[in-house]
Amino acid sequence: DTGVSQNPRHKITKRGQNVTFRCDPISEHNRLYWYRQTLGQGPEFLTYFQNEAQLEKSRLLSDRFSAERPKGSFSTLEIQRTEQGDSAMYLCASSLAYGKSSYNSPLHFGNGTRLTVT
C-alpha cells in the first residue's frame, strides 16, 4: 500500500520542547496538506503546499509552527516551544492536481501523528 505515511505515530514531549513530524505523500501527488484534529472535533486546516511552495496558511498556524516541503516530496511540520494546547492529532493529506482535474481530486489522508504535551 503506497498511501500517505506519517512518522512518528505517537510523540510525547514536555512543555517547551521542540518536535518535528514527517509526512511522505503518495508519490505522484503534487499537493500536500497539514491538518490538526483535537478530541471530538473534525480536522482543521493548517497549511498547504503545491510542490515545494507553501501557498496557504491558516490563522491556527502560530509563529511557533513551521512547515517545509524542500524538494516537493516529503514534508516536515515543526512545533517550537510546545504548549499543552498543542496536544492533538496532526494529519497530513495529499492530492494530485493539474488542469481541470484539480477541481475534483480528493485528498488522501495519512493516519496522523498523535502529540501529547505534558
Place this chain on the structure above:
Amino acid sequence: DAKTTQPPSMDCAEGRAANLPCNHSTISGNEYVYWYRQIHSQGPQYIIHGLKNNETNEMASLIITEDRKSSTLILPHATLRDTAVYYCIVRVGDNYGQNFVFGPGTRLSVL
C-alpha cells in the same frame, strides 16, 4: 465554518442499509460534495464525491437531490467495520485546503 449540516449520531442494524443525510442548502454551482469517514485513531478515509449526478463505487452510493441542497450517503449492507464518524464536505472548485472544511460529522454505530 462548515457549510454542511449532519445529524450528530445514527444507529444502523448490521446487514441493513445505512442512509446518512447531509444538508448543504448554500451550495453553489461549482461545489462538489465529498464524503469521508474516520475510524478511531485513524486518518479520514475518502469514500466518494459528486457534483450533481448520483455516484456509486465499491464502498457506497451518493444520492444528490436535483436542487443539490442535500445528499445522502448509502452504505448498502452495513457491517460492524462501518462504525465510524462520517463527514460530509462541500468544497469549492479548486484544491485549496481552506475550502475543505470538516464539520463534526455523524457518528454511525452499526449494531
